[in-house]
Amino acid sequence: MTHAQRRALTTLWGRFGVDASTAPLDPATLFERRAPLVLEIGFGDGESLAAMASADPMVNYLGLEVHRPGIGHLLLRAEALALTNLRVMCVDALEVLERQIPDECLDRAQIFFPDPWPKARHQKRRLIQSYFVTLLVHKLKPGGQLHIATDCEDYAHSILNLLNATPELVNQAEGNGFAPRPVYRLLTRFEQRGWRLGHAIRDILFARRGRTE
Ligand SMILES: C[S@@+](CC[C@H](N)C(=O)[O-])C[C@H]1O[C@@H](n2cnc3c(N)ncnc32)[C@H](O)[C@@H]1O
Incomplete structure (x- = not known):
C-alpha cells in the first residue's frame, strides 16, 4: 500500500466510506438522496468505478472490495473527481449481501473480472456460485440488471449456465448467450491483463423478471 493510499483510508473514509455492521443499509440515507443504485462487487483499484460514477452523476454507486490498497486508490480518485454519488x-460481498443490502433495492449489480481461480481444486473459492446468485437476485429490483464480465473461459460458461437456469432471471442477449459489451463498461486493470494474454472477454447480462412476467 502506498503512503497516499494509507492516508486516504484514514482521511477520506468519513466522506466516502461505510463501516460494515449488521444493520440494514438505507440507500437514501447513505447517499442523502433517492436515485438509481448500482452495486459493484470487487472493484479492484476502482479506476473504472470512479470513472463510471463521474460520468453518471444521477446514479448512486456503492462499491465493495476487500483489498485495502485498492480501496485507498479509489478514495483518492473519488476525492480528485469530487464525487458525491459514490460510497x-x-x-x-457475501456478508454484506446477507446482512445489509435490503431486498429489491438495486437497479444494477456489476461484477467485472471476479477472481478466476482457474485450478480445478480452487474452483470452490469462486464467488459466483448458486447460493451467491440466489442472494444477489433478491437484492435486484424487478427489472434490475446483473452484469458480469470475465476473461476466464470456463468460468464464463459456468456463470452463463447458472444464470440461464435461474428462474427469476432473463438473459438479455440473443439466443441466451453472451452479450455485446455495454458502452458503459469501461476498461479495468484486470481486463487489460486479459487482453495482453490474448483472452476472450465475455459479458453476461441478465435482468430480474418483472412482477407480472
Ligand atoms: C480479479 S480482481 C478484478 C478487479 C477489478 N474488477 C478489475 O477488473 O480490475 C477481483 C477483485 O475482487 C475482489 N474480491 C474477491 N472476493 C471478494 C469478496 N468476497 N468481496 C469483495 N471483493 C472481493 C478482490 O479483492 C479483487 O480486487
Whole structure:
C-alpha cells in the first residue's frame, strides 16, 4: 500500500466510506438522496468505478472490495473527481449481501473480472456460485440488471449456465448467450491483463423478471 493510499483510508473514509455492521443499509440515507443504485462487487483499484460514477452523476454507486490498497486508490480518485454519488465498503460481498443490502433495492449489480481461480481444486473459492446468485437476485429490483464480465473461459460458461437456469432471471442477449459489451463498461486493470494474454472477454447480462412476467 502506498503512503497516499494509507492516508486516504484514514482521511477520506468519513466522506466516502461505510463501516460494515449488521444493520440494514438505507440507500437514501447513505447517499442523502433517492436515485438509481448500482452495486459493484470487487472493484479492484476502482479506476473504472470512479470513472463510471463521474460520468453518471444521477446514479448512486456503492462499491465493495476487500483489498485495502485498492480501496485507498479509489478514495483518492473519488476525492480528485469530487464525487458525491459514490460510497465504498471494505467488506466481504457475501456478508454484506446477507446482512445489509435490503431486498429489491438495486437497479444494477456489476461484477467485472471476479477472481478466476482457474485450478480445478480452487474452483470452490469462486464467488459466483448458486447460493451467491440466489442472494444477489433478491437484492435486484424487478427489472434490475446483473452484469458480469470475465476473461476466464470456463468460468464464463459456468456463470452463463447458472444464470440461464435461474428462474427469476432473463438473459438479455440473443439466443441466451453472451452479450455485446455495454458502452458503459469501461476498461479495468484486470481486463487489460486479459487482453495482453490474448483472452476472450465475455459479458453476461441478465435482468430480474418483472412482477407480472
Ligand atoms: C480479479 S480482481 C478484478 C478487479 C477489478 N474488477 C478489475 O477488473 O480490475 C477481483 C477483485 O475482487 C475482489 N474480491 C474477491 N472476493 C471478494 C469478496 N468476497 N468481496 C469483495 N471483493 C472481493 C478482490 O479483492 C479483487 O480486487
